[in-house]
Amino acid sequence: MTFTQQKEDKEIEEALVKDFQAGNLDAYDKIAELYQQKIYALSFNLMRNQMDAQDVTQEVLLILFRKIHTFQGKSAFSSWVYRITLNACYMRMRSKKKEPNISIDELLPSFSGAGFQQEKIRDWSKSTESSLFTNETREVIKKAVDLLPEKEKVVFLLRDVEELSTEKVSGILDLTVPAVKSRLHRARLFLRKKLSGYFEEYGSPKGKI
C-alpha cells in the first residue's frame, strides 16, 4: 500500500468515525465491515479457537457501538480497536485454565564464554520456498507461535503479522519502544529455534518429520 493510499484510507476512516459519533448508523456498518476481519484474525491468532474469536469479535463490535462517544481521537482509531480487542481476548483467556508457559530462555541461542556461537547453524531459509510449503508446514508454524509466552506473542502478532509500527504497538500495549523491540526480538529468536528443528529435518535427505 502506498503512503498516499494509507493517508486516504486514514482520512476515510476518520470521516466514518465522526459520522458515526454524530449518530449515522450506516457509518457504523462500514466501520464494522472494515474492522471485523482484523479483529477476528488477531483474536483467532491469539486464542486459536473459532468460537472464542467469534465471541470476541461480536463483543468488540458491540463495544465500538456503545463506546464510540468515549473515543477522543488522541490515538489512532485502529489503536483503540486493537486495545479493546486485546482486552477482550485477555479476559477470555484468563477465565480459562492456562497451560504453563515454557521458559523462553531455553530456546535462545547458546554462546561460548567468548560470545561465539556453539551450535551448528544450518541455513534453511532457502528450503522454505513455496513449492515446499505444505499444510503440514503451516501447522508447524501455527503451533510454534502458540507456544510463545503471551507477552511475546502479542507483540509478535501486532508487529510482524499485522505489520504495525513499533511506535504504534508501544502505544497499544502501553510499553516503551525498547520493551517492544526486546519482546519482538525474543519472540523471533524463539520461533527461529522452533522452526529450525523442523526445517533442518525437512531439508535433509531423511525427509520430513
Add this chain to the structure above:
Amino acid sequence: MICCKECIDLLHDYLEGSLAQETRDALDEHFRECPPCIAFLNTYKSTSRLCRETLHQIEIPDEVRHTLQNFLKEHKIQQEGM
C-alpha cells in the same frame, strides 16, 4: 571484531536500519567473516516472513461471517427501535 552474541543481540535493530553507522559497519564486517551468523540472519528473517504469510491467511469462516452479520443486523434494529 564483535562476537556472535553481540551480533545476534543487534539483529532486530540491524534489520530495522536503526543502528549507528559505526555499529552497522562492525556487523557487516562480522557477517563477512562468520558464515554461521549469516545463516542465523537468513533464518531469522525467514522466520518472520513464514509466520506472517501463514497467519495472515486467517479469514473469517463463512458461518462466523453470517453470525456476525445477523448479530449486527439485530443490534441495529434494536437501536433504531429505541
